[in-house]
Amino acid sequence: MSKGLNRKGCGWRRRVYSFCVAVGLPVLFAGAVYATGQWVPLAEDDLHDPDNPAIKLLQEPREALSELPFDYPGNQVNWVRALEEGFINPRTNIYPGSEIRVLDLDILMTRVGDQGYVIFPHKQHTEWLDCSNCHEEIFASKAGTTPVTMMAILEGRYCGRCHGAVSFPLSECARCHSKHPHSTGYGLATQAWPPTGAPKMAE
Amino acid sequence: MLTNPEKKHLIASSVLFGILSVWLVLSSPVAAEYADVVLNKRAEKEGMRPVIFSHWFHRIRFRCKVCHSELAFKMRAGANEVTMADIIEGRFCGMCHNGEVAWSVENCDLCHSGKPGLESQIKGSHETGGPGIW
Structure with missing residues (x-):
């Protein structure tokens, strides 16, 4: 074919491309790394008043x-x-x-349509929250008796009370829907299910 | 039909364009105000800037349970009727903002730091725009 001809005719162009890639990619990559995690300064966040003299005393998010x-x-x-x-x-x-209550108990939720099963880890939640923050107002204590649906969560009820506001948002499906129904492994979950032994209150 | 150099040109441009797009997405500024709460039911009517409560600032120092269990803040923005009188008497923010755990109420501008005219609200994340029902 005309391979040789093309190569010969486009030597300068190849060099330009090589140069662009060799220099451009690292620059773009460095830019991406640098730009990720650019928290907006308080004075520019559209919430804080930049004319407030005390704004300099507040800690910047970055x-x-x-x-x-x-x-x-x-x-x-x-x-x-x-x-x-x-x-x-x-x-x-x-x-x-005050009593500090931390519960190490995973709850498996299986009514998930075609998504993975949900493993709800009490441990990570009770490190932050107290039992009374969710029970009994948002969730009944008895597993399986609260009619949680994704629509309700998206409306800000149940898990949606916090997820999307102060904890990771609902775009992160697999972090909750972490167990494949037919797998014996634990998917992306950080903890094993079912829990070994009886549920225990840590500390 | 495209000739080989044209194809290469197209591919190279596409790759560069793709990389550029990813970079632009990644470099969009992060909403640092994720779950910042604006309290302005009373503030501006009484001549003060709205209050900006930053969840990120407080959760580095206190677990949720401190304010939402011990101090009885309901877990829904706008559901708490907080007045300065409460705070001065040690309720709500006043549990810590008393000059011992955190700065005292004389430092008005540190809390009343919002832009004039803001409505009471909670700001969501940069991806989802925040919770649905607030």
Whole structure:
């Protein structure tokens, strides 16, 4: 074919392309890495008043959040990892007498249409929240008795009370729908299901 | 039909365009205000800027259960009737904002830091626009 001719005729063009790729790709990649995690300064977030003299005293999100484990959605922080891996150690109580309740119990939800089963880990949730934050107002304590649907969640009920507001948004399907119905493994879940032994209250 | 150099040109342009698109998406600024709450039921009527409550700032220091269980903040923006009198008497924000755990109520501008005219609301994430029912 005319392969030789093309190669000969386009040597300069190949060099230009090679140059573009060799220089352009690293520049673009570096740009992407740099640009990811650009938290908007308070004065530009359309919420804080830039004319408030005290704005300089407030902590900038980038200063705090850039130190924490990265996540793509939400405010680009993986808050569960930040807590589990000790990046932060937020206080559990103000009143000395408050009972700190952490429950290690996974709930399997199987009415999921054609999605993966949902594994709800109490552990990660109760590290942050108290039982009373969800039970009995948002969820009944007895598993399987709360009529959770995706539509209701999207409307901000049930899981949607927090997910999409302060915790990872509903665009992250597989983080909840993490267990394939026919698999014996644990999918993307961080914990094994079913839990071994009886449910236990940690600490 | 396209000749070989034209095809290469097309492919190279497409690849570069693709990379550029990904870069543009990644570089779109992050909504740092993810779950920032604007409190303005009373503030501006009483001559103060609206309050901006940042969840991100507080959750680094306190777990959800501190405010939503111990301090009895309902888990829905707008559901809590917070007045300065409450705060001064140690309820709601005043549990910590008393000069001991956190800055005291004399530092008006640190909390009343919102743009004039903002409506009470909660701001969502940069991907989803926030929760549905607020």
